[in-house]
Amino acid sequence: MRITAAIITFNEAENIRAACESVAWADEILVVDSESADDTREIAARCGARVILNAWPGFSAQKQFATDAAAHDWIFSLDADERISPELQASIDGLRSRSDQSLADGYRVARRAFYMGRWIRGGGWYPDHQLRLFKRARGHWGERLIHESVVMDQEARVETLKGDLLHYTIRDPAQHQHMIETRYAPLGAQQMLRDGRRTSSFQIKLAGPAAFVRSFVLKAGWRDGRAGLTIARFAARHAALKHTILYELQNQNRDADDTGV
Numbered sequence: 001m002r003i004t005a006a007i008i009t010f011n012e013a014e015n016i017r018a019a020c021e022s023v024a025w026a027d028e029i030l031v032v033d034s035e036s037a038d039d040t041r042e043i044a045a046r047c048g049a050r051v052i053l054n055a056w057p058g059f060s061a062q063k064q065f066a067t068d069a070a071a072h073d074w075i076f077s078l079d080a081d082e083r084i085s086p087e088l089q090a091s092i093d094g095l096r097s098r099s100d101q102s103l104a105d106g107y108r109v110a111r112r113a114f115y116m117g118r119w120i121r122g123g124g125w126y127p128d129h130q131l132r133l134f135k136r137a138r139g140h141w142g143e144r145l146i147h148e149s150v151v152m153d154q155e156a157r158v159e160t161l162k163g164d165l166l167h168y169t170i171r172d173p174a175q176h177q178h179m180i181e182t183r184y185a186p187l188g189a190q191q192m193l194r195d196g197r198r199t200s201s202f203q204i205k206l207a208g209p210a211a212f213v214r215s216f217v218l219k220a221g222w223r224d225g226r227a228g229l230t231i232a233r234f235a236a237r238h239a240a241l242k243h244t245i246l247y248e249l250q251n252q253n254r255d256a257d258d259t260g261v
Helices: 016-022 040-046 059-069 086-096 173-194 201-218 221-259
Strands: 003-009 028-033 050-053 074-077 082-084 106-115 130-135 139-141 150-152 158-167
Touching: 003 016, 003 040, 003 059, 016 028, 016 040, 016 082, 028 040, 028 059, 040 050, 059 074, 059 139, 082 086, 086 158, 130 139, 130 150, 130 158, 173 221, 201 221
Parallel strands: 003 028, 003 074, 028 050, 106 158
Antiparallel strands: 074 130, 082 158, 106 130, 139 150
């Protein structure tokens, strides 16, 4: 079992060294960079990574590009702000000593986020399972604008590894709000439109409160104190803004259809 650790980057000079060190056990570290203006590529190269420059085609497409460019058939996909915990590394080491016939085709890992000075337990943020280790002949990155994930073949066998993938996510509430307004909500709305989903003025009003209750109460965000409350508030903001943008997009399309444009 020879593994390529694949990392996509853009202006990740602050994170890339620690990310590369986190997967130093891999047989290859591959960094696919989308024209960073900082020292991301130079730092990655000094860490022993093979660095490829590729103009940004979108999250899923860039991760698929990295998968296709890897030297090995087993891929571990890591974001630049993620780190492998010792327990997760031990689980992967255990796989590498097993025969090919005993291995699954893909492996999920639990991802734990660090936010507002603490590790988050609730709010729907944990365990947040991600399929990150997979045999590329049996899986590919699905074509999604956001929250991209690996899609495995129908007959593929997928198992779950012990140990967490540590996610040093959004730095503070200000960055959280910025990411929601500039990335998550706009791309989420576009994905919903692409999937054929539609919304209404009633759903816009309902989406925010429903998201807050789901995050803080049903998903036990209250266990994380002030951080959990902040996450729930931003979940409400994200949901309401996403539905608002979707409403605007669907009306634009309807107007274009009416005018024949």
